[in-house]
Amino acid sequence: MAEERNVQQRQHNGHGEMTGAIAEQASTAAEQMGRAVQQGMGRANAALNAVTERSGQAAQRTGEVLGNFRSAIETSARSQPTTTVMLAAFAGFIFGAFWRLGK
Numbered sequence: 001m002a003e004e005r006n007v008q009q010r011q012h013n014g015h016g017e018m019t020g021a022i023a024e025q026a027s028t029a030a031e032q033m034g035r036a037v038q039q040g041m042g043r044a045n046a047a048l049n050a051v052t053e054r055s056g057q058a059a060q061r062t063g064e065v066l067g068n069f070r071s072a073i074e075t076s077a078r079s080q081p082t083t084t085v086m087l088a089a090f091a092g093f094i095f096g097a098f099w100r101l102g103k
Helices: 002-079 081-102
Strands: none
Touching: 002 081
């Protein structure tokens, strides 16, 4: 009887050591995963900042181009009104043709 208790106690102690080792491995894995997630988030934030900056620059350039285009149309309309109206009609015709092809 005493011998059975000693065997059971040794088995129980062995399970405790295994449980501790497994818990330690799980804790280490969780820490590594946490670091990997933080690094990934840092990279994602850096990429988002770069995209935001580039899109802001693109929007600014687009505004400049539209301003230049508007100025060119106004100048053309003052100096050559008939040609400007004909070009606008032609552009509308082309736009309408493409619109119709899309349907």
